[in-house]
Amino acid sequence: MTATADRVRSGPTAPTTSTPATRIREQARTRGDAVALRDKHLGVWREWTWVDYWEHVQLAGHALLALGVTPGDRVAIHSENRPEWLITDMGALAVRAASVGVYPTNPAAEVAYLLQNSGATVLLAEDQEQVDKALEVLDQCPDLRTIVYVEPRGIRGRYDHEALMSWEEFLALGAAHRREHPGAVDELADAAEPDDLATLIYTSGTTGPPKGAMLTVRNVEFAIQVLVQEGAFTDPPPGPDDLSLSYLPLSHVAERIFTTWFNAAAGTQVNFAESIETVPQNLREVQPTILFGVPRIWEKLLASVDTRLSGATRLKRANARFWLKVAGGIGDTLVRTGGEHTAKTRLLYAVGWLFCYRALRERLGMRRVRYASSGAAPVAPEVLKYFMGLGVPMHEVYGMTENTAVATGNRPGRVRLGTVGEAHPGTEVRVDEQTGEILTRHPGVFAGYWRNPEATAAVLTADGWLHTGDVGEWVEGTHLKITDRMKDIIITAGGKNISPSMIENELKASPYVKEAIVVGDGKKFLTALIGIELDTVGEWAQRRQLGYSTYRDLTEKPEVQALVKSVVDDVNTRLASVEQVKAFRLLPKELDHEDGELTATQKVKRSAVTTAFADLVDGMYGRGAA
Secondary structure (H helix, E strand, O other), X not given: OOOOHHHOXXXXXXXXXXOHHHHHHHHHHHOOOOEEXXXXXXXXXXXXXXXXXXXXXXXXHHHHHHOOOOOOOEEEEEOOOOHHHHHHHHHHHHOOOEEEEEOOOXXXXXXXXXXXXXXXXXXXXXXXXXXXXXXXXXXXXXOOOEXXXXXXXXXXXXXXXXXXXXXXXXXHHHHHHHHHOOOHHHHHHHOXXXXXXXXXXXXXXXXXXXXXXXXXXXXXXXXXHHHHHOOOOOOOOOOOOOEEEEOOOOOOHHHHHHHHXXXXXXXXXXXXXXXXXXXXXXXXXXXXXXXXXXXXXXXXXXXXXXXXXXXOOHHHHHHHHHHHHHHHHHHHHHHHHOOOOOHHHHHHHHHHHHHHHHHHHHHHOOOOOOEEEEOOOXXXXXXXXXXXXXXXXXXXXXXXXXXXXXXXXXXXXXXXXXXXXXXXXXXXXXXXXXXXXXXXXXXXXXXXXXXXXXXXXXXEOOOOOEEEEEEEEEEOOOEEEEEEEHHHOEEOOOOOEEOHHHHHHHHHOOOOEEEEEEXXXXXXXEEEEEEEOHHHHHHHHHHOOOOOOXXXXXXXXXXXXXXXXXXHHHHHOOOOHHHOEEEEEEOOOOOOOOOOOEOOOOOEOHHHHHHHOHHHHHHHHOOXXX
16 A cells, blocks of 8 residues: 555644544654555555555545534444454544444344444445345344445445445545545544543343443543553553554454554554464464464464374474473463563573474464463463463453453463453452452443443442453452353352353363353253364374264264363363263354354353253253253
8 A cells, every 4th residue: 555644634733632543643644654554465465554544544534424424423344354444443433433343243133233223324344245234134224324345246236226335435435525624534533522432342242132332432542541551461562563463353342452452552563364264374474473362262273283293293293292391391380480481491492492482483473472362251271371381471361341351461470370460550450249240440441331221230330330240359469360250150959159161161271172061050060062173173083094074973973072071081180079070962063153152252152052952961961850
């Protein structure tokens, strides 16, 4: 992408209220020729400078004004991660409108709900698939007037609908509006107020219809202050030399932080993955310095190491297994020291770097990672320790949409494995003495749920405390440990309170287990529904010349059943008797969002899964079980 610096319009030196949009404008003024974004176009990485970025944000803002968008309106975005996502998001913010992210995997019925509930007036739809969903439900969304599509294939020349507009037409409309009203976007951007709605982020909907969490400019700027400027995550704080890979859905608050807000405030370079399937390849190409992943990503990367080793020569396998064993010892030490190396581990790692770790980290795309974190769901400590031993500085962090993802984090040098770290600066975190629920209070706590005052009242107290719904406890008086979600706690027939997520994470630490759902509420003992990791179990089966045709066929092999039983038995040795899984069944299919078994963020919908596979659950307890 190319543009000239004279396209960056002048305005007040310091607007009354900063927003990510005005921060991008400032980056364009001070670092205009530096690279802000990179995406792949026809297989080649394409660079967008800060001037390019702000130029397109301006055009998008002007186009939205031409389409009748006014302050407070909502603009929906239904797309994979790409520059147009950020441009539309920031263009809406620049004219004091709010973005609404729609997950690319959302089926038409969920798209209808989100568009209708949010009252979005304009929708950015990535391609024909997303346009088809929008047109299918358009009559249910009375506020939606315009659908802007990015990829013309299958649409241009075949679709004739007055609501449709191409991305090129959208930008041309913006250019025409700018010629007539040259200062309109800058004036609105500088008039932003702290209580302006910046974005609606819909919850995952594990227990009911998604709710739109209202994040204001004040919320977002507080998150930027704590996480970026004060470096609550990284030390030193993120800056222009840092690179990130954007691959998790931008509809999720965590990815919005690491992609949009880090980029706008710290000037980090964002590289967009081509798709979720190409993440391993794109990681190797980009070699980011800052990497965030949900537990599933880290578990998948760990499983990929096992798969690669199985296909290596005997000599390479022996070398790797030796140094991975050494890495395990290094990880044990780092766990004890809070992440700080000793003289011995530093020496061991230096030698291991020559023989194994450098090549392995290069292959994983983590050779330059200086800060890595896991969040959005609990993760097994063994997974984090594994990467720590390889030299990847891992930190588990905690936050949620309703507090703009600002709560706690493990700081460099003060890591306590199994915890989500210490409270961030400027935040209050407490654990209710009666219920064990975690509550937070700070300027990043959201303004409430969109058009849902009852749900808002249920989680926000009059004095500003947010009920997170998570149960936790303090470790060493400083670090917070999350034990489970309040609604997921299992109470056995014997009255014992069990945290299923802890057991599930232990099971999912195995490279052979993808999903684990522990069952046992009101029962005499615990059982589990387990989904296998197709790649690693498939590779394991091939090495043993076990033929199979489908996922279900593989799960029915006695040898696979025995493999998973060995995983369950191993986990049980580390659990108290009442926590042990006494029986399990393998799921006959991979869980799927479209089947209603997973949320858009790949969280398991427990009730949906146990209902869908009630026959398997009943079989583990026997007919008439309590």
